[in-house]
Amino acid sequence: MSIRKTLVVIGNGMVGQHFLASLVESPIKEDYDIVTFCEEPRAAYDRVHLSSFFSGKSAEDLSLVEPGFFEKHDITVHLGDKAVKIYRHSKIVISEKGVSIHYDKLVLATGSFPFVPPVPGHDRAQCLVYRTIEDLEAMQVAAKISKVGVVVGGGLLGLEAAKALKDLGLQTHVVEFAPRLMAVQLDDAGGALLRSKIEALGVTVHTGKNTSLITDGEQCVNKMCFADGEELETDVILFSAGIRPRDDIARDCALEVGPRGGIVINNQCQTSDPNIYAIGECALWNGMIYGLVAPGYAMARTVVANLAGTEASFTGADMSTKLKLMGVDVASIGDAHAKTPGALVYTYQNGDTAVYKRLVVSQDKKQLLGAVLVGDASAYGTLLQYCLNGIQLPENPDTLILPSRSDEPVALGADALPASAQICSCYDVTKGQICSAINAGCTTLDGLKSETKAATGCGGCASLLKSVLNSELAKQGYEVNTDLCEHFAYTRQDLYTLIRVEQIKTFADLLARHGKGKGCEICKPTVGSILASCWNDYILKTEHASLQDTNDNYLANMQKDGTYSVVPRIAGGEISPDMLIALGQVGKKYKLYTKITGGQRVDLFGARVDQLPPIWKELIDAGFESGHAYGKSLRTVKSCVGSNWCRYGVDDSVGLAIELENRYKGLRSPHKIKFAVSGCTRECAEAQSKDVGIIATENGWNLYVCGNGGMKPRHADLFATGLDKATLIQYIDRFLSFYVRSADRLQRTSVWMENMEGGLDYLKSVVIEDKLGLCEQLEQQMQLVIDTYQCEWKTTIEDESKLKRFRHFVNSEQSDDNLVFVEERGQIRPADEQERKHFKLVEVA
């Protein structure tokens, strides 16, 4: 008979959580009752992307724990309760709140704390650290009453923290003891380039500075005095001068710790007590503390494997890193400082584009030992694979860092990698694992990500993952047919280009030049939509009418019984009582079912096709216009009430929403488009769930793009911050035009962006930096659509010949006798089958 044992995990940080997530995937979880202590008031969150808290991410967004994770796996979690004592003899853990638990196995994942140099005055007011969400909240509070901020420490975390201070609107300085930034990862030249880039962003960098005293300032709260006699006045001081392992609980119970701290572990991650393991930043392996998350994850998996009785060891980890620091790409691989005897160094520096690359190569020029990349880290994936897998270098290794002057890609093809090559270091996914997932039928990037977890951590390996996928699919002879349908051997994007370049104005012309057959319900509406996007003709014009899909065809939304719903535009959701009454009167007169939509307008259901023109005549007379609810086009710009009324409003969200809705109304696009504008960061308009979301801040408008609700909800990504209205509109013009031009049929902005090579960064480079030199064209295209807007319903009811199509019968004034309504909650709805039979019997009788 097996008796369940108890496993206690102290610490629910990134590594502690990774341990739990790995454990519940393993069969041995059945052997244990699992208990975890978490000192912080919230469970594990993403500390790597902590600075995104200041660019709009919430604590929930940063969470690493799936909702219901602890409940689902029956894990007892003590949140906000710190484990304070371990009695090894009786195997008991005691918490601050007095919880006492017997353990069979104990895992210490206590992490680290920020090192604060013991400078006199380090504990003065507004001297903070940067580690937890509570620290960030303290920074927010401090920033409100401050103008200047200093980060002590020019390493990886320090620069992240500097970005946070910058985002909080402080005049920002970085003070570093070493003579250059990121001294561990970069060499002098790389550090200098990074410095110039960061200074160009308005952050002042001071290197070689040893702080000797912090005291009262004259203009600011604090003054920092340096050993060289210089001084710096600042309000906030943020210490980010490295980390120290949290080993106090281990020391207290006499586990072996290193001379400079850290709980000593062996290759199985066991401490000096074999029933106690230590993982992550609190653990000292081979004299090393690993301050990165990937090695911590590897330790966590080692412990799970050992508990399961599998041979597994942690034997050190690669410390290569790639990240974007304040918008600057920085990467460091392996032996970046060329400490290996005989190592050869190649460097490439481009003063114009501010790119620096350094390769460290073995004496025989066969192996890559290390690399430094600043300004352009696109070669990271390839170089890391060379380095980790010992792949033989090309004859002239410098070709790997020299700019390619032809179109030939220098990237290491996926085929060159051995099956054991680690593609994703966050989740330790090898090429072999990815290939087997592909062979098992996982043939999309999204599918591979959810199946293998590759590219779902830092995302740095996404492009490599894609090339493995493509190369495997090609090997299997799998050819992706991207033809729109049997009538056109082109994609939607191709057709868009053909129509624009050849100035094609009708479907018949396009079909004659580039298609075959008669067309179908795929290509006709697609082409109809492209023609409308490009030339913005009236969509029921004789040559376009037969192309339109179900709803566009009658400028209304067909419901299950063949009746239609009618949605007039209520821009920004703002409507006067008189207009509301007019709407109600139409609904009442035609006995329509009325419902408020999610887009802040009113939907009137149950209109017969022959009733649409008279209904619209009345609506237009009352001052309404088409809401385009029937089109793949701009639907609504939702808004909160904004600064005109709200006590918290920062700007006039309703005014902007109305302006935007009127600007883009009628724009035909690959799929529907929704906007929202919130007047403050409380975000009542839910702008982050929209294709285009705008949030007012003290510094201007923040623009979010590519979110959506629906079947697969996606939060929008922050695209640009602190914009004035003119720039905001310019970016939206470009963004929408680029989407209309390059998206697939029925592809929403989210999927469009996710499938784009380079994703959000690429999109920014096109829209903000005009990388493709397209922006002027994109703006002109949008202007044409805006200038040629017409209310389709107004045009329709003014044209006798168009009204003919709205009769149910071509030869009778009768209406469809198959339409039967019953009453529910005081309004109509279509009768169900039972009710219909009953009704027919009554009629006949």
Added chain:
Amino acid sequence: MSAWQTVCQLDDLQADSGVCALVSGVQIALFYMPQESVVYALSNYDPIGQANVLSRGILGDINEQPVVSSPLYKQHFNLNTGICLEDESISLAVYPVRIVNDSVQISVTETQ
């Protein structure tokens, strides 16, 4: 017995599209392809979506068969045979139709 009835004039039809006619109490969808000068007449009732809507579907061809696609759930029906391409056990009634001096005529078999 069968008898040709004039239902409407040719210019009442919509090019490359459909209209619906009421003939002896039956709803018939008329589809007109001017390039081939051909008119098709089929039941207007979509047996899958259970509504009188087929005249509002999109016309086209799939594997060289002329088809209408239901505006509700997009199934295809062969305009010559009425058979549903997605489920051959489902088919629409097809009616003889002709154009005489710009009049559109249909023959509906009187069943009663």
